[in-house]
Amino acid sequence: MTSQSATLARLSKLSRLISVDSPSPLLKHVPTTVALLLAIVISLASPSLGVSQPPAFVLCIAIGVASVALAVWFTHRGTDSRMVTIVPLAALLAIAFLRVGTGGTSSLFSALIILPVIWIASEEGRRWIFVAGLGTAVAVMMPFIVIGELPSEGPEWVRGFVSPLVFTAVAAIINEISRQNRVQLKSIRALAEDLESSLADSVGQATQLRRSADELQKANELTNSVLDAVTEQAIIGTDLTGTITVWNPGAASMLGRTAQEMIGHASILELHREDELENRSRELNYPPGATVLNPGFSALVESARLGVGEIRDWTYRRSDGSEFPVEVAVTPRVNSVGTTRGYIFVATDITQSVEVSRFKDEFIGLVSHELRTPLSSILGYLELMRDDSDSPLADEQKLYLGVAERNAQRLLGLVGDLLFTAQTSAGGFPLKVDDISPGDVISAAVDSARPIAETAGVHVEMEGLPSALMIRGDKSRLGQAIDNLVSNAIKFTPRGGSVCVGLAERDDDGRVEITVRDTGLGIPAAELDQLFTRFFRATTATANAVPGVGLGLVITKSIVQAHGGELDVSSVEGEGTVFTLRLPQDAARL
Structure with missing residues (x-):
């Protein structure tokens, strides 16, 4: 993460640097200023090159100083206006007067014209080629313009036309190179911005991924802690085919099998009785012609697969072959997008509950059976009393007798119901089919x-x-x-x-x-x-x-x-x- 941050910082710095379309006016004017200053110093220090026209030489110095002042002013203002080209045009004029002041057409400093021409030609737009050519022509012809005469010799005419043409061609080349450089600069800047944005996104995603990974690890630790803390229930997870993927300590204690033995190696079906699975499959009533790839496992999870919670009694088998009753709750295990990835089985040993229920049913059956005989006797005697012609009952006595008979019949019906439920709990009752x-x-x-x-x-x-x-x-x-x-x-x-x-x-x-x-x-x-x-x-x-x-x-x-x-x-x-x-x-x- 540190290296990514450092890379992002370097790209950000590079983007700030290349976001400037051109150097400052003062920086661009430095080569011309230095060259012009050297020419002035050489002219003043060398008698052989001496100053032939002092007024023009002084004017050259004045215009040169003015061009430097303009460069400083434009740089300070920070403007990118096209008015800044006044600086190279002023420098071009200063060089023109330098030629006038140091020998005119024979001046050794004519080559300095190329420096401001480069600046002018590098500006955006084809028009600056013609501006550079026109400025070159003025600088070359300035000696004749000052004295007010036309060239008298052929070489001077040739120089007056050829030199501007050559400088114009150079300006065209420089202008095209500058245009291509600007295009490349924009592409590089856009690429750098894209890279910076992509890297920033990557850093953000990496941070989010790390945060998600930390949260997932915490959730897994919490889940494992909960699973490990549950020792009275067996929590068993499977994939979509029934292969066991989760086996908590409660399952290990209840069934006598370790997680290493079961996870990834055993099926949940190994814990069940085959006859119970077959009976449950018949109860599901699959449509005629339906193909069920794994009917045993489908019998366990069909309700959960359809989104219906189910708690059902089953018989589990321990590692030693012994069997015991369990109450199993089945729920689907889904991922973040809601797709079922497997199932969770939470089993509770109900051996004690089944024993208590059996004792209760036996008690109910015993009590009901013992109550049936005296109730039948009571109803018999009530009937005898009502039908006794030797000792007929008064109307009020018949009323009381009817109330007693109805309540006895009701009590007998209740006893019959209790006996019936006791029979069903004990394993069924006879049917006359x-x-x-x-x-x-x-x-x-x-x-x-x-x-x-x-x-x-x-x-x-x-x-x-x-x-x-x-x-x-x-x-x-x-x-x-x-x-x-x-x-x-x-x-x-x-x-x-x-x-x-x-x-x-x-x-x-x-x-x-x-x-x-x-x-x-x-x-x-x-x-x-x-x-x-x-x-x-x-x-x-x-x-x-x-x-x-x-x-x-x-x-x-x-x-x-x-x-x-x-x-x-x-x-x-x-x-x-x-x-x-x-x-x-x-x-x-x-």
Whole structure:
């Protein structure tokens, strides 16, 4: 950087020097002044050359001094006016009178004429050639002009014409050389300015590059410090093909493999179970005929590639072959222009959480199972009391008995839901698979919900129920799922609203699509991700005192997934909600 600055300084100095179009008038007049002074001294000191015409000699000295004074004045003013050519013209006149005063036409100082001629001819413009020629003619013919006579001899006439012509030719040559020098000078100056500007830009870019490099180094140091500080999570980075490029100490501790072993040598797929990757690939439902070069890696990053954040549970494999559950968040790794260069996987060991959840499910299952028997007994005895003809109940007693029976039935339904969720968490539940008509299942669910809907003032309708459409599934479980969606839609729709249940067959993949659309309260966008979590209730439900315990959607999603389908939701708060249930037509997963 020091050498660049020094070079820039030298170029700047050179630019200032060559930016002056010509030397100062005084500097240009120095050769003529010195030559004229020497001629005067020689004339005064040498008797053989003596002064033949003292008045002309004195006039020569006076004009010479005046020319020097003019040169000093023009230099001091710093003007570049063409008036400065008065100085060489005055010098030319002084030389002319010097010739008159030192022998006239035979003067030995005629050669001095060339000095002011050079100055005049070097000025910009062709006209100065003629000015130099005319001035030369005057200087040569001055002896005859002073005495008022014409040349009497032939050589004098020849000298009077030839000498000016020769000086004019010399002036033309000098003028052309000066013109070319000015052109070259301008080119050199422009080049020097360009070089100076380019070097200044280069220095600026180098400074910015060094600053950027320093910032990048600091950012890398900060990133490495953060990665090294995270020891409870495994942070793993890959390129676009799945090759590992980042491996933090948390990954080394969790998986028992060092960064040297993994970075640049191993694939992220080595940490996963093949069956989980295959199942995820099937869930992605690539379009028919689509070519997926790396289906295993695509199963991991497809959502992140599409710009959708995803947190998913996987099973990782340690270096010793043991396996454990992890929760993995996947995000794309982009460069400064937004191009994806790879992916970041942040994995958290959830072994303890899974164990706690398993114990909780076992406890719920145990408690629910133990509650079912006494509840069934209570309902049985309540029914006996109500139907006992030997000891009929009073109307008030029947009212109380009805309240107790309804609450017992409600409690029994809740116990059933708890048992069902415990079954799904424990690894599934049995399905009675058969050929069923989804239209019939929907009609039955809507017919069952109509009394409740009419009481709530909600209009329920169906659309697009092709009777010929058949699928493979458990009619009872699918009916339960649709019942849950329809009852939820009615509960969340204010009086005067509507609920529409639709059925269609998709053309792209042949799946059956069931939609339940309402014009109800809607669900806040920030809560959609938690909607299928057990016991979760949206703020719109709690704020409007909508009854429920937060298990219906969990059960519905489990039933849909057990049939190899998907359940999606979209909602706008205050406008309504749409649940979309997609099922394959061929076979359910048992």
